[in-house]
Amino acid sequence: MQVGRVTGTLVATRKDERLVGTKLLVVRTMDPGFKEEQGYVVAVDTVDAGIGDKVLLVSGSSARLAQGMKDAPIDAAIIGVIDQVELTRPAVELTKPPVTKS
Amino acid sequence: MQLGIVCGSLVASRKDDRLEGITLLVIQPIQPDGKATGKALIATDSMGAGPGERVFWVKSKEASNPFAPLEVPTDATIIGIVDLVNVEA
16 A cells, blocks of 8 residues: 545546545655655545545555445545554665574 | 565554554565565555564455455555575575
């Protein structure tokens, strides 16, 4: 899953009938530390997120497992509003090989 | 499946009901030698992994299978904790 920040809403009158009644949001995807901003995705919101919220995004066919999205033609869904992300290991340390037991 | 290292955790109180009680962890995909490769991501944990542990994880819709019969909306799940990786040549 990815983290992202809700940056906008999307309205479409003409759309797939299985999307009728869903709430579509524009989400800026980010790294888990909320630093590096990546691209934008349009995602179905299932947890009533609002603009500015940091959210948890599920993508691919798993998005259809979100509440009420069975058989809907979607590949991204918001399934949580993030309170906090705690990083225990800075990315820079990851370039060093871990200590291995022999 | 891919190798990864657990590098953090995520808290969300408002979430899909089926994520209730499931740990969400930040993982960085790694190569067998421990070097980071690709972007860090959030994964559900089915194994009780902790920070700094090397794990292997499954992506895509199959990530939901460890929680069956519950259909947990996840696209990445930790399914094992790595004791040893041996790569020859």
